[in-house]
Amino acid sequence: MNALSALRPDPGADRVVPPSGFTARLVVFTAAAMAFLAVFTLALALAAGRLAEEWDSALARSATLRISAPEEQMPEQTRTALTLLQQTPGVESARALRDEEQRALLEPWFGPDLPVADLPVPRLIEIEETRDGFDPDGLRLRLQAEVPGAVLDTHDRWRRPLIEAAGRLRLLGWVAIALIGAVTAAMVTLAARAALAANAQVIAVLRLVGATDAYIAGAFVRRFTLRTLTGAAVGTGLGALAVALLPSGGEAGGFLTDLRFAGWHWVLPVLFPPLAALVAWAATRSAARRVLSGLS
Amino acid sequence: MIELENVAYGYGAKGDAPLLRDLSLTLAPGSFHFLTGPSGAGKTTFLKLCYGALKPTQGQLRLFGDDVAAMPRDGIALVRRRIGVVHQDCKFLDHLPVIDNIALPLTVSGQVMEDQQGNLDDLLTWVGLGARAHAFPPELSGGERQRAALARALILSPEVILADEPTGNVDWEMSQRLLHLLIALNGMGKTVMIATHDLMLIRAAKAQVQARVLRLSGGVLQAAGADL
Numbered sequence: 199m200n201a202l203s204a205l206r207p208d209p210g211a212d213r214v215v216p217p218s219g220f221t222a223r224l225v226v227f228t229a230a231a232m233a234f235l236a237v238f239t240l241a242l243a244l245a246a247g248r249l250a251e252e253w254d255s256a257l258a259r260s261a262t263l264r265i266s267a268p269e270e271q272m273p274e275q276t277r278t279a280l281t282l283l284q285q286t287p288g289v290e291s292a293r294a295l296r297d298e299e300q301r302a303l304l305e306p307w308f309g310p311d312l313p314v315a316d317l318p319v320p321r322l323i324e325i326e327e328t329r330d331g332f333d334p335d336g337l338r339l340r341l342q343a344e345v346p347g348a349v350l351d352t353h354d355r356w357r358r359p360l361i362e363a364a365g366r367l368r369l370l371g372w373v374a375i376a377l378i379g380a381v382t383a384a385m386v387t388l389a390a391r392a393a394l395a396a397n398a399q400v401i402a403v404l405r406l407v408g409a410t411d412a413y414i415a416g417a418f419v420r421r422f423t424l425r426t427l428t429g430a431a432v433g434t435g436l437g438a439l440a441v442a443l444l445p446s447g448g449e450a451g452g453f454l455t456d457l458r459f460a461g462w463h464w465v466l467p468v469l470f471p472p473l474a475a476l477v478a479w480a481a482t483r484s485a486a487r488r489v490l491s492g493l494s
Numbered sequence: 495m496i497e498l499e500n501v502a503y504g505y506g507a508k509g510d511a512p513l514l515r516d517l518s519l520t521l522a523p524g525s526f527h528f529l530t531g532p533s534g535a536g537k538t539t540f541l542k543l544c545y546g547a548l549k550p551t552q553g554q555l556r557l558f559g560d561d562v563a564a565m566p567r568d569g570i571a572l573v574r575r576r577i578g579v580v581h582q583d584c585k586f587l588d589h590l591p592v593i594d595n596i597a598l599p600l601t602v603s604g605q606v607m608e609d610q611q612g613n614l615d616d617l618l619t620w621v622g623l624g625a626r627a628h629a630f631p632p633e634l635s636g637g638e639r640q641r642a643a644l645a646r647a648l649i650l651s652p653e654v655i656l657a658d659e660p661t662g663n664v665d666w667e668m669s670q671r672l673l674h675l676l677i678a679l680n681g682m683g684k685t686v687m688i689a690t691h692d693l694m695l696i697r698a699a700k701a702q703v704q705a706r707v708l709r710l711s712g713g714v715l716q717a718a719g720a721d722l
């Protein structure tokens with residue numbers, strides 16, 4: 199019996215197992231609660247992911263090295279710094295700005311006639327980072343030892359730990375969703391085993407009149423799959439509604455007001471009820487097979 | 495067709511003396527057997543072997559030609575549809591009315607109850623449960639339960655009918671009616687085996703049908719004395 203046929207009604211098989219009001223309501227309720235939690239966790243994971251990506255793409259993958267040194271040491275220190283940078287992992291390229299480039303940078307401040315060559319302006323080295331970036335503290339230490347006049351400016355590097363945290367939050371969200379799925383499976387397994395144990399007499403009678411294990415298992419599997427599907431659909435609906443009704447923060451919105459589903463992300467919560475039903479189907483089927491092969 | 499060859503069966507550990515031993519018997523199509531013997535001799539156990547609920551601990555048992563020892567559980571389920579069994583303790587699904595219980599073999603074998611409605615009604619009327627069709631099993635008397643169990647055993651028109659004390663709880667008149675039904679079914683070519691203490695029933699039957707009477711005692715099967 200496959201997962202889809204578990205949904206096809208079979209009035210005969212549905213009636214041979216006595217109705218079990220309490221377990222039924224418990225399964226529906228738990229499935230609904232789990233789906234509700236999963237929807238929120240999903241919204242959280244997606245928001246964390248969006249934040250990490252936004253910050254990450256905003257992060258300039260560049261840094262500047264400033265060398266201030268007496269004029270006669272300048273070429274030497276610049277050369278040493280460039281060599282050192284080329285050997286640093288995480289540095290894509292390093293290039294000393296030419297005089298006219300430096301002049302263009304300073305022009306807004308000092309006017310067009312600035313004699314860069316005569317002034318003790320620092321030499322600027324432009325660093326392009328690789329995707330992973332370099333380790334600024336390590337680089338600073340090495341520069342200190344070999345290029346005393348160098349100052350490393352790493353722009354908005356302070357955001358990096360935040361991006362990492364946001365990424366970690368997203369990962370934790372997905373782990374939590376996986377756990378919710380596992381808990382659903384465990385809960386359905388327990389409920390199914392309880393139902394099978396409570397109906398040992400019914401199973402004995404069914405066997406006496408020639409029911410196969412597949413038929414008996416099917417009656418239980420269908421019931422639990424449908425209950426889980428119903429519960430998960432209700433829970434997902436309520437969760438999605440709650441997320442949709444969260445106030446949006448507009449421009450000033452931070453992480454909290456970004457808790458929503460955008461565009462195709464709406465597809466994800468819609469997948470929860472069928473996924474929950476699939477989990478319930480597999481869990482009940484394996485529980486039923488185990489119990490039925492134990493009952494002689 | 496049920497064939498036993500030197501079959502033994504014991505409920506206890508392997509080393510214990512078996513409850514039943516050296517059973518060799520063929521229930522040929524169309525035959526009529528009585529199985530008698532003192533209480534606790536193993537009549538019910540013998541019938542359980544015959545419908546695959548128990549597997550021999552020794553010897554070979556073939557149901558419709560297939561060795562029970564090698565039969566998977568689904569195979570036994572299919573065999574059960576060819577053997578109608580009236581159990582001594584007549585278990586039903588208490589949450590379903592009598593009519594659905596009688597139709598249960600149809601339900602579990604995937605047949606549509608509506609197609610068999612005529613059969614079902616005839617059968618209910620015949621066993622005298624027409625008026626009780628929508629009662630629930632716990633509301634039935636002992637005799638009514640037995641008649642319902644017989645109707646359930648017959649609904650699939652099985653080739654073999656095994657009845658364990660089918661007249662244990664009914665009055666003489668009803669037991670004669672049940673016997674007549676079983677004899678009529680045997681007349682249609684069905685194999686019948688009845689386990690009973692009721693010697694009067696056996697005598698009444700022998701006046702009407704060619705029946706073999708077997709006696710279980712001390713764990714072995716013997717032909718019954720000439721008084722039967």
Ligand SMILES: Nc1ncnc2c1ncn2[C@@H]1O[C@H](COP(=O)(O)OP(=O)(O)OP(=O)(O)O)[C@@H](O)[C@H]1O
Nearest residue numbers: 505506513531532533534535536537538539540582
């Ligand atoms: N499941 C079981 N486990 C262990 N012993 C059993 C089991 N079922 C029956 N027995 C024992 O096997 C013996 C034979 O039982 P069985 O029910 O076959 O007897 P019977 O001939 O049908 O008796 P009765 O005429 O009272 O119905 C009895 O001593 C009984 O206690």
Ligand SMILES: [Mg+2]
Nearest residue numbers: 537538582658
């Ligand atoms: Mg008995």
